[in-house]
Amino acid sequence: MTTDNVYASKEEMTMFRDMVLRFLEQEILPHVDKWEADHHMPREVWNTLGEAGMLLVDMPGEYGTAEATFDVCQMIQEEMCRLGLHSLATGYNIHANIVAPYILNIGTDEQKQQWLPKMASGDVLTALAMTEPDAGSDVAGMKTTAVKDGDEYVINGSKVFITNGNQADMIIVCAKTDAKAGAKGISLFLVDTSLPGFSTGKPIHKIGQHSSDTGELFFNDLRVPANALLGEEGKGFVYLMQELPRERLGCAVQAIGHAQGALDLTIDYVTQRKAFGQTVSQFQNTRFKLAECQTELEMCRALMEKHMDKFSRGEMTVTDAAMLKLAATEMQLKMVNECLQLFGGYGYTDEYPISRFYRDARVQTIYAGSSEIMKEVIARGMLGR
Known part of the structure; x- marks a missing residue:
């Protein structure tokens, strides 16, 4: 953009x-x-x-x-x-x-x-279906196929961990139109979920983000018209790489907002909770932990603003997005952990919202490319391979 x-x-x-x-x-x-x-x-x-x-x-x-x-x-x-x-x-x-x-x-x-x-x-409501039971970060290893048959494509396969998957009315499905071409054989399709041959499994229950719809999808001889092809055949992987930076930027934005929310909750708690005759906020450990959290949050916010500006000019690279997602989501996990610790035993109860912050944050370093994949992307950008 x-x-x-x-x-x-x-x-x-x-x-x-x-x-x-x-x-x-x-x-x-x-x-x-x-x-x-x-x-x-x-x-x-x-x-x-x-x-x-x-x-x-x-x-x-x-x-x-x-x-x-x-x-x-x-x-x-x-x-x-x-x-x-x-x-x-x-x-x-x-x-x-x-x-x-x-x-x-x-x-x-x-x-x-x-x-x-x-x-x-x-x-x-829409979803994006890339991940498969045996192909997560390895997009090229997907097995879902789309075979041309006259003026239609016939899609067979399955997807898993698809956000909005059970409720979606339309899903962008990644499928192999050339099973032997690896990443170069991937194409994208706009699939109307009301078509015969589409079904979902039971909603996937997760340790966090409980009300987020996460589904398993099945395609059994599902026929879509040729004009359901999104972009050009065989260029799906290229399109995925073009759009992933915005997805990862979104994850970083969420990480920063979530970390700020956790910090706000914690500041409110420690300034009211008393122990040993004083508020928890008066203990040096609490003050130092909060100072560290605020500093790391602001550093990630500055990095986000820098890369949002690059994105707006069309200059944000895949490496930029990987660095931003890695830094922001790892900061998020560390920060909500530190914040929960300052709540003591109450932080481990559902009664206090910080516990939900803790659970909901965990997947951020996994989906849209795990932290390990982000490091590999960054290293390739540095070393040229």
């Missing part, structure tokens, strides 16, 4: 942030405890988000969007995570920050008109 107006003005950002916070406080926060306990977020939430103008905010206005800037989309995710709504933010990142740009950047005019307006309204 490269435009002349990629940042909202200070006044515009304040207006958008106030609107987002009012919405989350009124429509989401009163229900989130029940959703987390039920391991389920109602599908209608996405329609409500659409009605509030919070979906696809930085897509062109012709698709029924708020026609805001890229940083507004990132702010929404950051505020969700700051308020402890990591489950919602993860689904939002997939739908509005990942799938939508795929369609906008490489889709045909027909595909854009077919899907983007309904995605903006929340009438269509």
Whole structure:
């Protein structure tokens, strides 16, 4: 994405942030405890988000969007995570920050008109299906196939750990159109989940982000029309590499928002909780831990702002995105751990929100490329191989 107006003005950002916070406080926060306990977020939430103008905010206005800037989309995710709504933010990142740009950047005019307006309204919820039972970080090792048959493609295979997978109305499916070509044989398809041959398994229960929909998908002789091909055949891996930086930037934004939320909770707790005749905030260990957390958070925020600026100019590299995701998500895990420790035994109870922050953060160093993969990407960028 490269435009002349990629940042909202200070006044515009304040207006958008106030609107987002009012919405989350009124429509989401009163229900989130029940959703987390039920391991389920109602599908209608996405329609409500659409009605509030919070979906696809930085897509062109012709698709029924708020026609805001890229940083507004990132702010929404950051505020969700700051308020402890990591489950919602993860689904939002997939739908509005990942799938939508795929369609906008490489889709045909027909595909854009077919899907983007309904995605903006929340009438269509989307997912991205890359990971398979035997192919996670090794995208080239995927086994799902799409075989051309006349004016259709026949898709067979399965996917796992797919965010929004059980509720999605449309899914970008990565499949091999040439099983012998490795990464060069991957193509992308816009799959309508109402088609015969598509099914899902039981929702996957996780140690954190309980209300986030995570599914297992199955494709059994599922036929899609030839115009469901997204971009060119055989270029799927190239498209994935082009779009991964924005996905990883989104993960970093969530990490920073979530870490800030955990720190806010902890500061509030230690300034009220008393031990040995004084508040916990008066102990030197507490003060030093908080100082370290604040410093590491601000360093990651500065790195995020630097790379958001590079992204807005079309200059953010795969290596940049890997460094940002690695730094921000590792900081997030370390920080929520330190914050929970300062709560003592209460931090280990569901009664205190810090416990959810702790659980929800854990997957951040795994999905969208694990920390180990991020290090390999960075090293290749440094060494040229």
